[in-house]
Amino acid sequence: MKKxxxxxxxxHEWLNIKGEEVEIGISGYAADELGDITFIEFPYPDGExxxxxxLVSIESVKAASSVDSPVDGTxxxxxxxxxxxxxxxxDAPFDTVLIKLKFSHIDTSTxxxxxxxxxxxx
Amino acid sequence: MKLSGxxxxxxxxxxxPWKDDIVAEGAKEFxxxxxxxxxxxxxxxxxxxxxxxxxxxxxxIVMEGKKTPLYDIHVKLGAKIVDFNExxxxxxxxxxIEEHRKVRESAGLFDVSHxxxxxxxxxxxxxxxxxxxxxxxxKYDIGSALYTPMCYENGTTVDDLLVYILSKDRFLLVVNAxxxxxxxxxxxxxxxxxxxxxxxxxxxxxxxxxxxxxxxxLEKTLDIGLSHIKTYDFAILPVDEEQAIVSRTGYSGExxxxxxxxxxxxxxxxxxxLRVGGEDILPAGLGARDTLRLEAGFPLxxxxxxxxxxxxxxxxxxFIGENDFIGSEANKARKRKLIKFKMGxxxxxxHGDAVFSGQEKIGYVTSGTFSPMLEKxxxxxxxxxxFDGENIEIxxxxxxxxxxxxxxxxxxxxxN
Numbered sequence: 001m002k003k004x005x006x007x008x009x010x011x012h013e014w015l016n017i018k019g020e021e022v023e024i025g026i027s028g029y030a031a032d033e034l035g036d037i038t039f040i041e042f043p044y045p046d047g048e049x050x051x052x053x054x055l056v057s058i059e060s061v062k063a064a065s066s067v068d069s070p071v072d073g074t075x076x077x078x079x080x081x082x083x084x085x086x087x088x089x090x091d092a093p094f095d096t097v098l099i100k101l102k103f104s105h106i107d108t109s110t111x112x113x114x115x116x117x118x119x120x121x122x
Numbered sequence: 123m124k125l126s127g128x129x130x131x132x133x134x135x136x137x138x139p140w141k142d143d144i145v146a147e148g149a150k151e152f153x154x155x156x157x158x159x160x161x162x163x164x165x166x167x168x169x170x171x172x173x174x175x176x177x178x179x180x181x182x183i184v185m186e187g188k189k190t191p192l193y194d195i196h197v198k199l200g201a202k203i204v205d206f207n208e209x210x211x212x213x214x215x216x217x218x219i220e221e222h223r224k225v226r227e228s229a230g231l232f233d234v235s236h237x238x239x240x241x242x243x244x245x246x247x248x249x250x251x252x253x254x255x256x257x258x259x260x261k262y263d264i265g266s267a268l269y270t271p272m273c274y275e276n277g278t279t280v281d282d283l284l285v286y287i288l289s290k291d292r293f294l295l296v297v298n299a300x301x302x303x304x305x306x307x308x309x310x311x312x313x314x315x316x317x318x319x320x321x322x323x324x325x326x327x328x329x330x331x332x333x334x335x336x337x338x339x340l341e342k343t344l345d346i347g348l349s350h351i352k353t354y355d356f357a358i359l360p361v362d363e364e365q366a367i368v369s370r371t372g373y374s375g376e377x378x379x380x381x382x383x384x385x386x387x388x389x390x391x392x393x394x395x396l397r398v399g400g401e402d403i404l405p406a407g408l409g410a411r412d413t414l415r416l417e418a419g420f421p422l423x424x425x426x427x428x429x430x431x432x433x434x435x436x437x438x439x440x441f442i443g444e445n446d447f448i449g450s451e452a453n454k455a456r457k458r459k460l461i462k463f464k465m466g467x468x469x470x471x472x473h474g475d476a477v478f479s480g481q482e483k484i485g486y487v488t489s490g491t492f493s494p495m496l497e498k499x500x501x502x503x504x505x506x507x508x509f510d511g512e513n514i515e516i517x518x519x520x521x522x523x524x525x526x527x528x529x530x531x532x533x534x535x536x537x538n
Contacts, residue, residue: 035202035409036219038492038499039468057519059470061218061492062409064519086468 003028003094007108008117013067014094015111021076022106023097024055026067029121031093034060040086042078042099049073049101056098058089070111073101190235191327191385192392199405207300209236211408218409222494225374225414229333230406231395234380235388238302238323240295240309246316247291254312255285256433256453258443262287267354267369270441271433272305277452279427279436281305286356286367294322294367294382298423312448327388331395331403332378332414339399340379343391344368348379362387373411375418413491416500417532419462425473425488426460426502435504436460458485459507462532463514465499466524468492471516477503478515478522485509487516495533501525 006014012030016023031037039059049055049069056067077100082089089096112120188208196203201212212233214221224230242251252259257270264287272280281301286294297305302323309319331340341348344361348368351357356369367382383391396403412422421427426436433442434453437460442453465471471490476483485505493500503516515522 035214036217036492038470041469059468061413061470062213064470064472 001094004114006094006114007111008114009070009111010117010120011068013070015070016097017106017108020104021100021102022071022073023100024067024070025096025098026058026089026093027117028093031090034058034063034065034090036061037086037089040082040089040098042080042083044075045078045080046075049075055101058086067098069101071101071103071106073103076100076102190233191388192233192235195389195392196233196405201405201407204408206408207236207298209299211236212405214407214409215405218407218413219492219494221404221406221410222413222417224404225333225376225406225410226495227333229331229335229339229378229399229403230374230410231392231399231403232330232332232406232411233328233388233392234330234411235327235385236299237328238297238299238305238321239326239382240297240302240306241320241322242293242295242309242317243291243320244317245291246314247293250314250317251285251293252443252445253447254309255283256438256442256445256447256449257285258445259285259287260445261443264289265355265357267356267371269354271427271436271438272308273433273447273449273453274429275448275452277432277434277449278429279423279431279433280308280429282421282423282427282433282438284369284371286369296328296382301423325384326382327385329381329383329388329392329395330372330374330378331381332372332374332406333376333403335399335402336376336378339395339403340368340381343395343398351379353377361391373418373420374414375420376414412489413494416489416491416502417493417495419502419531421460422489426504431458431504432456435507456507458504459509460488461503461505461509461514462528463501463503463516463525464493464496464528464532465501465516466526468499469518469521469523470499471501471518471523471525476517477505478517479505479509479511479513484514493532500528500532 001016006016008014012027014025014027037060041057043054043057050072051069053069054066055069058065079098189210196212199215201215203210204213221230248259255270255272257268262268267284267286269284271282274280281297284296288294306321313319337348351370353370356367359366359368361383364384364387369380371380372378421436432453434456435458470492471487473487473489475487477485485503487501487503490501512527514525516525
């Protein structure tokens with residue numbers, strides 16, 4: 001995916017909105033900060049999630065972290081292949097969809113464009 | 123993405139605990155600023171009471187931002203820099219796992235200049251030290267380094283350190299970075315006439331070269347034979363027209379050396395070792411230092427040893443001598459003990475996670491990490507000394523996970 005066309009959260013997640021669905025992943029910066037990723041788990045592999053729920057739990061040698069839901073929605077897909085090969089996430093973070101949600105409402109103005117996100121890293 | 127768990131060793135690698143509402147990048151800046159701020163307060167508070175020498179040291183901290191003499195080369199090599207006990211240190215240059223494996227397979231080079239050096243001298247120094255440290259000095263000769271904890275009256279641990287026996291009345295104590303001031307004060311408070319104690323930390327840079335190829339690479343670099351230096355012995359050798367202490371010691375579980383040199387020549391030696399080692403060596407950061415020591419089962423101060431933990435509890439009985447040292451009574455028995463364990467899942471246990479045997483909470487995790495050699499999370503835990511089972515459960519972020527205790531070593535190094 002072209003990173004310039006994605007939306008971002010200040011917590012280093014990218015969002016790819018397609019109609020009523022949103023694909024979520026983490027930025028290259030986030031992957032780099034985590035370092036060697038050793039564990040990925042999806043606490044809600046299906047069903048309803050609320051904004052702020054922990055969608056993905058990621059651990060690296062140095063830290064534990066989470067991807068929290070940016071919206072209320074329903075889990076449509078989780079990238080369960082990563083549970084067996086968590087290190088793959090770091091290979092192509094912008095091309096790796098972690099989870100896909102269906103939402104009824106999303107306020108895109110709360111997210112950042114690529115340029116805006118890049119500025120937060122400076 | 124929010125960082126919510128401990129980072130490496132939360133109270134060690136970053137002096138400030140992570141907070142859920144701070145994102146990774148912001149947090150790093152915040153912690154560095156916070157710790158510099160603490161430094162400055164520390165200076166204001168401490169300068170009033172400390173000696174000229176301590177003042178000089180604090181001044182250096184401000185001037186240098188508490189960087190080691192090798193800071194610039196870490197930045198040049200692209201290291202991720204973190205605040206470790208107020209020192210800006212390399213966490214890793216490429217990847218913690220890659221650096222770890224390189225040390226096990228070949229060699230790694232570490233900057234450990236943050237460690238403190240305290241010189242103890244005087245005709246009564248040996249007699250006095252034997253009442254301060256737990257290990258028995260009488261068992262060691264000039265030219266040896268010995269590992270030892272140092273305790274409070276109640277038996278818990280002030281610090282763990284190496285003592286280099288330079289002569290019959292000169293001893294160099296190498297202490298943990300976070301404990302330099304505390305140790306110095308403790309030693310001074312308990313000192314007697316005929317013993318002088320000096321903080322020499324700013325006069326030494328320290329490099330550690332570790333791994334099966336460490337001997338070969340260092341011999342080539344220094345152009346001198348080193349195989350006569352046996353494990354835990356040291357020699358004083360010329361390096362760049364300066365005197366260096368070269369000891370066959372380390373913190374990785376591999377063969378290797380630690381080198382104490384004047385700060386002025388540390389960068390050139392670091393670069394020269396990397397050049398001579400070529401593809402056989404990688405610079406390695408504190409991340410790999412932590413995973414290596416944990417895999418080797420070595421204690422880390424503030425985790426396996428602390429002001430709440432005795433050396434006896436941390437399974438260090440072999441470093442507790444017959445000498446009558448401060449805290450010796452309390453180290454004759456123990457109610458808790460350290461165990462090693464391996465996880466069933468890939469979840470990494472972190473410092474403080476509760477350990478259960480059945481429904482009963484028996485203790486807590488002191489350190490946990492992903493073991494690159496076993497390719498599984500491993501850890502150590504402090505549990506009731508009566509526990510002797512194999513199956514335990516560890517509560518990691520509110521979920522109990524299966525683990526098995528390990529008797530003996532996590533893994534055996536292959537002897538080349």
